[in-house]
Amino acid sequence: MSEASPMPTPMISSLQLLSTGSECFEDPKLFRSVVGTLQYVTITRPDLRFAVQKVSQFMHSPLLAHWKAVKRILRYLQGTKDHGLLLHKCRDYRLYGFSDSDWAADLEDRRKQPTISKTSTEAEFQSLAS
Numbered sequence: 001m002s003e004a005s006p007m008p009t010p011m012i013s014s015l016q017l018l019s020t021g022s023e024c025f026e027d028p029k030l031f032r033s034v035v036g037t038l039q040y041v042t043i044t045r046p047d048l049r050f051a052v053q054k055v056s057q058f059m060h061s062p063l064l065a066h067w068k069a070v071k072r073i074l075r076y077l078q079g080t081k082d083h084g085l086l087l088h089k090c091r092d093y094r095l096y097g098f099s100d101s102d103w104a105a106d107l108e109d110r111r112k113q114p115t116i117s118k119t120s121t122e123a124e125f126q127s128l129a130s
Helices: 028-041 047-058 064-079 120-129
Strands: none
Touching: 028 047, 028 064, 047 064
8 A cells, every 4th residue: 555646535525335236345354354444543533434434334245346445545544644633631521412414315224214304403303312
């Protein structure tokens, strides 16, 4: 990866990763290992969380398209080695929660939503409850 050209973003915003449509990746163990490592990296690199979460959905049967997405994340890391969060001891123990109620944008699991909300506030309360 040291010779790879860096990428400006970890994932293309219009990329739609699906569980079908490409041939199977030949080394699923390598895919799981790299994605597991990337999950660990997201502790100090929150800019990677969305992209890593998307590729993590396909750990059971990765395709070549998923591997290409993982390689793009790695190329992004290559160019941003000096980015990250500095963690230090804190005395403030307040917990903040956020939710994203835009379930319809995900082509894989948008049909699994059990309820329909009339307002965004109601959707966020349902998201929080689940």
